[in-house]
Amino acid sequence: MRSVVRRGLESGGCRVVGEAATADEAVELVIDHRPDVALLDIHMPGNGIRAAEAISRAVPTTAIVMLTQSREDDDLFDSLRAGAAGYLLKDAAPQSLADTLRGVLAGEAAMPPALVARILDEFRGPARRRFGRGSAAASKLSTREWEVMDLLRRGESTDDVAARLFLSPTTVRVHVSSVLRKLAVTDRASAFRLLEE
Known part of the structure; x- marks a missing residue:
């Protein structure tokens, strides 16, 4: 090289x-x-x-x-x-x-x-958040977790999110697992509902 x-x-x-x-x-x-x-x-x-x-x-x-x-x-x-x-x-x-x-x-x-x-x-991360921002659930996520969940909520696949954010699919799944743990839920749909409140 x-x-x-x-x-x-x-x-x-x-x-x-x-x-x-x-x-x-x-x-x-x-x-x-x-x-x-x-x-x-x-x-x-x-x-x-x-x-x-x-x-x-x-x-x-x-x-x-x-x-x-x-x-x-x-x-x-x-x-x-x-x-x-x-x-x-x-x-x-x-x-x-x-x-x-x-x-x-x-x-x-x-x-x-x-x-x-x-x-x-x-740089613009927090200003671009699209979930509700006033809930206790919202305050628990990092900027990157917000981005991952927002893209998934819009229907993008794990691979699509990975490509868009220059992450590996495994890293995307790690972020999702972290969100589910922080929000004490077992699936993405439940996390989306909490974040949209």
Whole structure:
């Protein structure tokens, strides 16, 4: 993967000053070379998010962009909190990377539109709740639990909800189980009734 990325960057006119196999190596390379951009994989050995935090502290002038397969919300938001200026998925065309990174240096956010929408949904979360908000049941749910239950109530399947919120179907089911436990009910229909009061 690193060689494919390197070829894409170099063919787009970028100069690659180093490659690292681990988070610690990436931090050392950035400190030594002080590049304009550090491109990190979240799940690189040693944890790419941890590397992003260390690079942000040690070389704040280096823009950090995550390149990953993960569409999980936790990875996305943890990366942004760690100082990442972009979050790119590995299915992006390697030849477009150079232009994307130049955009980051010009102050643009590097992120697929679907993930931008995810951030907006998270930011607007409580204001978009559609269940009744005055009940005791309503106050027990997290923003993410509200989103999951609202989509399910509108007739979307577990797989649809997972795709829409960039979660795994298992994570959706975990959220539903948490809601049922919090509301002390045994099925989704009962939860919907409580939340609509």
